[in-house]
Amino acid sequence: MATSAMRPTSLAGRLLWAVIAVIGAACLAVIALRRGEPVNAIWLVAAAVAIFLIGYRFYGKFIEHRVLQMDPSRAPPSVLHNDGLDYVPTDKWVVFGHHFAAIAGAGPLVGPVLAAQMGYLPGTLWILFGVVLGGAVQDFMVLGLSVRRDARSLGHMLREELGALAGVVAMFGLLTLMMIVLAVLALVVVKALTHSPWGTFSVACTIPIALLMGVYLRWLRPGRILEVSLIGLVLLISSIAYGAHVAATPELASLFDFDARSLAWLLISYGFVASVLPVWLLLAPRDYLSTFLKIGTIVLLAIAIILAAPQLQMPAVSRFIDGTGPVFQGQLFPFLFITIACGSVSGWHSIIASGTTPKLLSSEGEARMVGYGGMLMEAFVAIMALIAAASLHPGVYFAMNSPSAVIGNTAEHAASVISQWGFVVTPDELARTAKDIGETSILSRAGGAPTLAVGMAQLLHNILPGEGMVAFWYHYAILFEALFILTTVDAGTRVGRFMIQEIAGLVYAPLKNTESWIGNVLATSICVGLWGYFLYQGAVDPLGGINTLWPLFGIANQMLAAIALMLATVVTVKLKRERYAWVPGLPALWLVTCTLVAGFEKLVGPISFTAAAQKYTQALQGGQLLAPAKSLNEMQRIITNNSVDATLTAVFMLLVLAMLGFSIHAILNALRSNVPTAREAPRVALASVASRST
Amino acid sequence: MTLQKLWQRLVQTARLSCGVPDYDVYVAHLRSHHPERKIPTYAEFFRERQTARYKGTGGRCC
Numbered sequence: 001m002a003t004s005a006m007r008p009t010s011l012a013g014r015l016l017w018a019v020i021a022v023i024g025a026a027c028l029a030v031i032a033l034r035r036g037e038p039v040n041a042i043w044l045v046a047a048a049v050a051i052f053l054i055g056y057r058f059y060g061k062f063i064e065h066r067v068l069q070m071d072p073s074r075a076p077p078s079v080l081h082n083d084g085l086d087y088v089p090t091d092k093w094v095v096f097g098h099h100f101a102a103i104a105g106a107g108p109l110v111g112p113v114l115a116a117q118m119g120y121l122p123g124t125l126w127i128l129f130g131v132v133l134g135g136a137v138q139d140f141m142v143l144g145l146s147v148r149r150d151a152r153s154l155g156h157m158l159r160e161e162l163g164a165l166a167g168v169v170a171m172f173g174l175l176t177l178m179m180i181v182l183a184v185l186a187l188v189v190v191k192a193l194t195h196s197p198w199g200t201f202s203v204a205c206t207i208p209i210a211l212l213m214g215v216y217l218r219w220l221r222p223g224r225i226l227e228v229s230l231i232g233l234v235l236l237i238s239s240i241a242y243g244a245h246v247a248a249t250p251e252l253a254s255l256f257d258f259d260a261r262s263l264a265w266l267l268i269s270y271g272f273v274a275s276v277l278p279v280w281l282l283l284a285p286r287d288y289l290s291t292f293l294k295i296g297t298i299v300l301l302a303i304a305i306i307l308a309a310p311q312l313q314m315p316a317v318s319r320f321i322d323g324t325g326p327v328f329q330g331q332l333f334p335f336l337f338i339t340i341a342c343g344s345v346s347g348w349h350s351i352i353a354s355g356t357t358p359k360l361l362s363s364e365g366e367a368r369m370v371g372y373g374g375m376l377m378e379a380f381v382a383i384m385a386l387i388a389a390a391s392l393h394p395g396v397y398f399a400m401n402s403p404s405a406v407i408g409n410t411a412e413h414a415a416s417v418i419s420q421w422g423f424v425v426t427p428d429e430l431a432r433t434a435k436d437i438g439e440t441s442i443l444s445r446a447g448g449a450p451t452l453a454v455g456m457a458q459l460l461h462n463i464l465p466g467e468g469m470v471a472f473w474y475h476y477a478i479l480f481e482a483l484f485i486l487t488t489v490d491a492g493t494r495v496g497r498f499m500i501q502e503i504a505g506l507v508y509a510p511l512k513n514t515e516s517w518i519g520n521v522l523a524t525s526i527c528v529g530l531w532g533y534f535l536y537q538g539a540v541d542p543l544g545g546i547n548t549l550w551p552l553f554g555i556a557n558q559m560l561a562a563i564a565l566m567l568a569t570v571v572t573v574k575l576k577r578e579r580y581a582w583v584p585g586l587p588a589l590w591l592v593t594c595t596l597v598a599g600f601e602k603l604v605g606p607i608s609f610t611a612a613a614q615k616y617t618q619a620l621q622g623g624q625l626l627a628p629a630k631s632l633n634e635m636q637r638i639i640t641n642n643s644v645d646a647t648l649t650a651v652f653m654l655l656v657l658a659m660l661g662f663s664i665h666a667i668l669n670a671l672r673s674n675v676p677t678a679r680e681a682p683r684v685a686l687a688s689v690a691s692r693s694t
Numbered sequence: 695m696t697l698q699k700l701w702q703r704l705v706q707t708a709r710l711s712c713g714v715p716d717y718d719v720y721v722a723h724l725r726s727h728h729p730e731r732k733i734p735t736y737a738e739f740f741r742e743r744q745t746a747r748y749k750g751t752g753g754r755c756c
Contacts, residue, residue, distance in 0.1 A: 082723065083723070084715075084719055084720040084721075084722075084723030084724065084727075085715055085720060085743070086715075088715055088716070088719055088720075088723075090706075090710070090716075091703060091706075093703060093707070094703055094706050094707045094710060097707035097708075097710075097711065098707060098710040098711050101707075101711035102711070217740075218741075222736070222737030222740055222741070223714070223736050223737055223739070223740030223741075225708070225709060225712055225714065226705065226708060279744060279745060279747075279748045280741070280744055280745075283748060284712075284744050284747070284748070287712065288712045291708075291711050291712055292708065295711075360710075491748060494748055498749070514749075
């Protein structure tokens with residue numbers, strides 16, 4: 001307990017924190033209360049920085065000292081199991097950079113863009129407070145628990161602390177979540193590339209570029225990652241520049257012009273081929289490129305927002321909080337809280353916080369900076385994505401994100417529908433935006449990536465003006481998102497394959513052998529088939545797919561976050577620190593509530609999958625065709641898809657309820673015990689092993 | 695911190711983000727703990743790490 005004493009703050013320190021608190025409150029008041037005139041994005045940035053600093057300094061420290069009771073004098077796994085490879089005591093800034101690179105992905109960029117339909121305020125508040133009280137708590141606590149348990153994985157900790165059955169249930173949930181993640185991310189790429197020869201060409205170019213890099217790294221200059229990534233970057237930029245020529249030349253453009261259906265099939269075949277090829281040839285080199293590009297682009301976006309200081313054109317709160325929005329259906333509660341997942345609370349992070357990061361921490365005293373601090377950085381990325389979307393003309397935003405079933409297929413029709421919603425826009429403005437970004441149309445490009453790309457392109461164009469540069473930056477942003485989504489699809493398919501082989505191995509042992517060619521192809525086919533099914537379903541969906549799949553993804557991701565936070569709650573009680581159980585317990589309950597209510601609304605009621613299935617079933621029985629189905633077969637397919645989605649939603653809800661049951665059971669048992677029952681690894685003093693840990 | 699040191703840290707972070715830990719640290723570890731083992735070249739070390747990275751649970755986020 002020696003460490004739980006917090007150092008008293010000096011008078012100057014207290015003054016400084018008081019000033020930060022006042023600045024934060026003032027900025028928040030401006031963005032929340034000013035009406036009628038546009039708010040500058042800098043207010044939002046300043047509010048976020050102030051709130052994150054205060055959260056990190058006070059709540060983060062409270063968790064470190066009181067709840068987790070991190071002890072810098074205790075030897076961490078990196079010291080105890082130092083092998084020079086996986087377990088290495090590493091400089092805290094290096095661990096922080098590695099951890100952030102692992103948790104940052106497409107999620108925090110997409111969710112806030114979709115949520116902007118309700119105005120910028122609801123999303124902003126959920127990101128700011130959700131992360132300080134929920135998301136960062138989850139990442140930090142899971143990291144803290146793992147560091148105390150020889151860097152064990154989330155699944156392992158669940159089995160140990162909640163029982164074997166809970167572990168199996170969570171594993172199943174994780175596999176399902178992964179399939180939905182892969183499908184929805186692949187759908188984002190499909191939406192961005194549909195009838196976009198320029199985008200498709202430059203994304204297609206990443207394949208030969210990666211192959212070239214792979215060969216270079218294998219034989220020409222082994223292991224020179226930075227060097228080869230620079231070469232790759234130059235080639236990528238050239239492919240974007242040449243893409244303009246491809247788009248402008250009809251013979252070339254027709255080679256790269258695909259509809260959503262064909263793109264879905266291309267991605268499915270690609271996913272299969274890419275994940276059975278050796279990793280060094282395609283996956284690894286593209287992974288390097290996408291990691292560096294991702295960090296570089298996030299930095300670029302931050303610089304652009306600060307220099308361009310855009311006005312937020314979206315209203316603070318739009319009329320669509322009532323649930324009638326075109327981007328996703330459902331009211332503010334609970335749908336805002338599952339739409340923005342990754343930027344404020346992301347269950348997926350609990351996998352990383354119990355993966356490589358705890359093996360690298362050189363002291364428990366650094367867990368707050370890496371776990372809590374890393375997640376605050378991620379939330380900042382989400383805030384930037386929200387700013388990029390909210391600084392767009394709202395008419396352009398809704399034209400890009402509403403399904404064609406709502407706004408039609410022409411700029412005239414779209415402009416008149418959107419103007420009726422109160423966001424006045426002319427067909428001319430829509431056509432000019434499309435022309436500026438070098439595309440034929442901007443209508444119905446849901447999925448976040450294209451909207452963010454237009455926002456980013458306009459911001460970057462503000463600080464780096466030039467003829468035709470908006471189009472270049474737009475395609476740069478699309479390429480950057482597509483690149484790391486494809487890497488995730490590829491790597492995720494591989495991980496899914498190992499999980500499926502593990503499960504199949506329980507039934508027939510030889511299938512478990514990951515070196516076996518038959519087992520490999522079989523498991524890969526199943527894995528690609530699973531996510532491919534949802535991707536294809538999304539690509540042909542009348543409402544554009546994102547509308548259907550994103551809520552499923554959000555429910556699944558928040559379900560995993562709820563599971564991770566429930567684990568943290570159980571362990572806190574098992575350590576007999578039940579007076580702090582609310583720290584992980586309240587966000588866990590909040591997420592359980594959100595996932596269950598959202599799941600329930602998707603299961604029964606007007607916006608549910610069940611209602612959609614019934615609508616088409618009734619029409620089919622009456623021999624009617626409902627748009628966009630063009631045949632009775634298509635009608636049948638829509639019914640099947642909606643029934644599958646409804647079943648999946650029910651499964652997620654059962655999973656959450658089961659995990660809640662396991663947690664309550666474990667908590668009641670722990671409360672009955674008079675001694676701590678959590679299974680921590682025994683304490684070893686750092687001083688006693690320091691000499692071993694060179 | 696000197697510029698050279700800063701650059702080293704940046705390279706180390708960048709490599710670690712791609713799943714390649716610090717080679718010098720590994721060599722030092724082998725020398726002090728397992729003097730009987732052969733020291734791999736950087737190329738061999740890199741290949742082994744590259745294969746190892748994609749076997750686990752992915753280590754990346756959506």
